[in-house]
Amino acid sequence: MSTPRIAVLISGRGSNMMSLIEAAAVPGFPGEIACVISNRPEAHGLVRAQACNIPTRAIDHTAFRDAAGKSDRIAFDAALDAALEEEQIDLVCLAGFMRLLTPGFTGKWAGRMINIHPALLPSFKGLHTHERALAEGVKIHGCTVHFVTPEMDVGPIIMQAAVPVLEGDDADTLGARVLAQEHVIYPAALRLVCEGRARIEGNVVRIDEFELAGHALVVPPAG
């Protein structure tokens, strides 16, 4: 199989995108970051990608409105899909892409699109995950890389990392501890997908010959 061409979709600062760009820049990585696309033209991640000589595109979702002036998700997703086809993309990585995608789009890219979520799914789907984890008093929190399905934050889980919730944590300190692990597991999960070693069986991902048993990775915090 030829090296998969990967698009990274972002909406903001792009720290996960950078972890993927840096991993893919190491010789021997089984995929190529072919472009970065943002739905927000002002996203700082676009500047960071350009500094790494990665082609970028901005597709401003606010420009897509129906006759009644409402956000036209189908038209936006069609433009996104056209850009991915133009760039001859094989795999899509959502990396802080804060936009719901339509079932038509997720269906077309099923098995070829992955996402990172800042919580241990299926707990804390959606937004403000660190605040909600603290409010629930959980003692373990973390992050998840999963295949994208039509329902938000639900698809088959490829890899997870857990971190402890510490006394005195606020959303910022806990979020920073989780983010450090996002930067570890996203490149690792992308590698498995590029190598065709993350096989979807129903709702579950089977990992072929992974060095750790199973598909869950628990990374202890530094220090």
Ligand code: GAR
């Ligand atoms: C990351 O924490 C990512 O997991 C989260 O947004 C942040 C983006 O940061 N994604 C979601 O919440 C998606 N539901 P980044 O732009 O620095 O990668």
